[in-house]
Amino acid sequence: MELDDAYANSAYIDGADAYPPRWAAKAAQFRDALGARAELGLRYGAGEREVFDLFHPLDAARGTVVFVHGGYWKAFDRTYWSHLAAGSLAQGWSVAMPSYTLCPEIAISGITNQIAAAVSAVADRAEGPLALTGHSAGGHLVARMLEPGMLPFAVAQRIARVVPISPLSDLEPLLRTSMNDVFGMDGAEARAESPVHQPVPDVPVTVWVGGDERPAFLDQARWLAEAWSVECHIAQGKHHFDVIDALVDADSDLSRLLTGA
Template identity: 45%
Template sequence: MIDWDDAFDNSGYVPGAAAMLERWTAQARAVRVEAGELDIAYGPGARNRLDLFRPEGTVRGLAVFVHGGYWHMLDKNVWSHFATGCLPRGWALAVPGYTLAPEMRIGEIVREIAAAVSFAAELVPGPVRLIGHSAGGHLVSRMACEGGPVPGRLERVVSVSGIHDLRPLLGTRMNEILQLDTAEAEAESPALRRPRDGLDVRFWCGACERPELLRQTRLISEAWAAPNTFEPDHDHFTIIEGLGDPGSPLTEAFLGAPD
């Protein structure tokens, strides 16, 4: 029998994960002090706020980063430093918050992210690209599903270490918080849905991830006939750090090669 709690225990298998989160928070705080339009309301909920960082000069488009935390942890304020990867490339970056479980179910969180993306797209001209990490990878993949309520300007989605089949979570202690049932787990699993036609979708994962995250990435990339990348020497946490570097492989996959 598979121990699903162990299968999804990312931090338990990455030495120094807690220190990494503290470092990210400090880096994000420094960026927030310097620049950004902070806590813009996109909906009525207390966490329905987004931060927007704009580049100097002409903007090339809108990038949106959706954070993880298994839908019940963390917030938008930890990730502001990813602006240092997007802004030099001419892209504005929006980082939305969302209501966490158990206050809200995953299907409702999906609708909040759709509202956040649509709202942010009204603030910035040009194409829209989405990137999300872990549970955020699930949420941006849901935006890429057929019939999703997202702007017509959406042109690329990158899911980083995303969770694309929610059914195994039914067997975890975490589900006491998430409160998934079989119907919702199936309905909100991108790997069980069809992708939007004509949308550029990519799946990215650290080669040193837990086996379940590797499996989930292969599962959806095969189901959607979409490319995947398993970046060497990266785990569940180091993999997303590349988004803060304008020249990293991850940033290039998201925003394209530098001019």
């Protein structure tokens, strides 16, 4: 369809097929190394994929980061990304990573509600501030958490900052991709699920995007930053698949931003 190429990432990244197995291997090694500091498969809902992993720092946590994975709402789960918790753990924060039901089994609006339930369940298990981040579709989902009334008031009040990474912020262009055969969105849902149409949040937000990403993703990041009057940080030399690598490093600008270090 008209915008299929605009939203195609793998075709423009060298060695794209090697990334998912490499992510999965690194994530498994990371979980194994954490041992008892990794609580796996904690339930936040009744569905098979309504579970999250919770990783703990060595000492009492300063707060909890929630990382929501991407995959165009139709691929992956929490087990591919565990190693990305390393930077925040080293900064003294716990890290929670939820899975969610994938399209077409559920609508994108249903996934948004699942992530709201996941964030609430994480908040019930953890004390202190919450920082939300997510990549691509996950960036969309954490941005959606700032819709007034999406989270219980007591949970929303604990959100210290939100960092959507390469987010999809306006879903209406996706109606002109063949992926919508999987999403099943109509115009009303696409608009309702677009963070660019939400009220400007009163929580600190930084939009993060790779400088070498597809023009459509640079546009999506810019649109959200402009709609919310927040900073859009462009990570030079990074594409859609490696822009998240900085989360591994405790001293990276991205990790320090996320944890308030």
